[in-house]
Amino acid sequence: MKPVFDRVVAARSGVAYVAQKGQVVRVSEVEGGQIVDFVVINADNHRERFSQARTKANQGKIFVSKGDKLYSRFNTVMMTITEDTYGIHDLQYGMCSRWVYESKEYSGFSSSLQVGGPLGRPSFGCFEILIEALSPYGIAPEDIPEPLNIFQTVEIDPKTGRMGILPGRSKPGDYIDLRAEINCLIGASACPSTGKPFRITVFE
Numbered sequence: 001m002k003p004v005f006d007r008v009v010a011a012r013s014g015v016a017y018v019a020q021k022g023q024v025v026r027v028s029e030v031e032g033g034q035i036v037d038f039v040v041i042n043a044d045n046h047r048e049r050f051s052q053a054r055t056k057a058n059q060g061k062i063f064v065s066k067g068d069k070l071y072s073r074f075n076t077v078m079m080t081i082t083e084d085t086y087g088i089h090d091l092q093y094g095m096c097s098r099w100v101y102e103s104k105e106y107s108g109f110s111s112s113l114q115v116g117g118p119l120g121r122p123s124f125g126c127f128e129i130l131i132e133a134l135s136p137y138g139i140a141p142e143d144i145p146e147p148l149n150i151f152q153t154v155e156i157d158p159k160t161g162r163m164g165i166l167p168g169r170s171k172p173g174d175y176i177d178l179r180a181e182i183n184c185l186i187g188a189s190a191c192p193s194t195g196k197p198f199r200i201t202v203f204e
């Protein structure tokens with residue numbers, strides 16, 4: 001596979017890119033333990049967007065890995081996961097935001113997680129990062145879909161539904177490959193909750 005785009009995305013920043021149908025987007029760990037909030041929008045119809053709910057229901061599972069698909073609200077297959085060295089990616093949580101870090105109401109982090117990682121508690125989240133990354137493409141904040149949280153490891157109590165984010169076990173070099181099945185505007189955020197960079201590479 002020939003790379004056509006390659007970038008190390010700094011901690012607490014983001015990136016947007018239009019992946020043409022057939023191209024493969026690789027999201028990799030640089031230091032390990034980083035979460036990447038990843039959203040997909042139909043590049044030819046910005047009103048069609050990734051759906052966490054359809055992706056779970058259509059495949060009858062709450063985790064996706066190699067061979068699984070990312071669906072839109074209209075049940076279009078937007079991307080297919082073609083490789084995955086980690087195996088656990090979250091589809092329950094939305095994305096973090098300034099509110100998450102400021103609010104007394106929020107209880108989505110497990111007590112074992114050091115929120116913010118090496119950089120300390122953040123003052124903004126993936127929502128603010130993706131607003132900035134996607135605004136040049138004309139995407140309004142309210143039109144940014146809930147993400148696939150790559151490398152985000154959660155524990156879920158099947159009886160109570162109680163859930164929490166655990167410290168990730170991903171290592172440097174772990175990656176997931178997603179093949180674009182339509183022209184995809186993608187946005188990816190180095191989640192401030194974990195405070196490290198990630199790498200994105202797009203292959204022809």
Ligand SMILES: [Zn+2]
Pocket residue numbers: 037095096097125126127190191192193
């Ligand atoms: Zn986040």
